[in-house]
Amino acid sequence: MWLVAQFRLQGSKVLAVDLMGDAVKARNGSMVAYSGQMSFKKLSGGGDGLRGMVTRRLTGEQMVVMEVKGQGTCYFADRATEVNLVRLNGETLYVEADNLLCTEATLHTGTSFTGLHGMTSGNGLFTTKVEGQGWAAVMSDGPAIILRVSQGMPLRVDPGAYIAHTGNLNRNFKSGAGFSTFFGEGGGEAVQIEFVGDGLVYVQPSERVTIGGDV
């Protein structure tokens, strides 16, 4: 069991991974320091193999990752964003490719179709999914807030603040643009993602600039 990479946080913005000869996949160029012996290998197409490479190219959910292998401790960080650790026990984590910092090699990554809302939210039509057993590190602008969605209590999220979700959730594009949008001023929160089902949604206290404008 000690052969498994150990994920821990060094402060809230740096991820430290203790490696014992095993490997992790990390966002290309996110290594800030390491001790011990490490080798870095760029993986094309998100490290999902040839099929994954083609899929990523086609879907635009580009993710440039590297494989880090060795003995010692490797430190990862990206633009001083907050790092959030997510433990997966067979669930699937859906995450925006831009927000995925590092995953254990035991986790499988791929792309998933998000539905048409992606187009308006500016996040693309596809999202990255991570599944298996192990740790994943997700980045957010400000510490992520984890919100539970349960039956009868749906959650609506600003697309610019959405980072990731787990569990059995349906995503619906919800236009909050009512009559008032066409009649005078816009409501400012015209596009929302509605999550229905059972699961957890990660949001950040900040909003990406989206194509949908100032939402």
Add this chain to the structure above:
Amino acid sequence: MSYPPQSPYGQPGYPPQQGGLPQQGGYPQPGYPPQQGGYPPQPGGYPQQPQQYGGPQAPLPQTAAGGPVVHDVTTLPSNDNVNPYAFSVDLNGQYFLQKGKMVAYYGNIQFHGIGHGPLDALIGRSFHSPLHAADWVVAEGQGKMILADRAFDLNSYDLEDGNLTVRSGNLLAFDPRLSLKQSIIPGFLTLIGTGKFVAASNGPVHFVEPPIRVDPQALVGWADCPSPCHHYDHSYMRGVLGGIRQLTGLGGVSGEEHQFEFIGAGQVLLQSSEKLMADINIGHVPAEAGIPGAGAPSQAGRQQPQQQLPNIPGLGNLGDLGRRFGL
């Protein structure tokens, strides 16, 4: 004069910090009754440790069970901070927020742009300068709504029959019981009445009492005290040498020769950074004589003294050297 121990509005948003201002006891004025702290201990909430969200033992938000803090509609704080960067509003009725600051919500909430017919009465009560109302959204309904602004620090403030003037870009949301007005000082808004509002700042907010001189970039707002005046370190700026210094920077200007000076009784809010948040447009003021920021001459027909000074094109008026020599 030193800053007496105080509790800013009874709800610091940031609990007493090491090295910060000593804060104890209630704010003595009746306008700001002590309230529960910014982060009351809640199941899954954030205890009094701003650096470690959730637990003193873990770098990630942790519950007693060891997992990350998961909020749902019942555990989200009610009109309080979720963490230093996010604020949860327990909505039952209406709330005003700046466009685009809603991050997520539970419940049944509609967002209306201002200018929407049925809300006219509400807007009439709360907005007293219609020109900037277009930057605001009315959230209406029942539920919990999380507000955030580009991961800036958020604090909520309770006014009880009080007034607080804040930089326009820093105000995020407010209770419609408060009324919002343009301040005479360009770029600032004044909130008057009883209710709660949420403001953002670049770094935690510190509360100090006048008399005090503050750096213009660090000023977030002020409550109760008279509006500030400019203060220049005049001995350093005076004379020909001072003019050359001011004009060229030669001879050393520290960049701190100009401050805002506050006097009287009240509170001054400072952010712990000199990086300003972008102003939002608060609308124009009518271009009439006697209105600051309106761009109208103070008295019609009066000659501007500036035009009589030697004014070399491209160089300006040489740091007002002419006036210094009485030309």
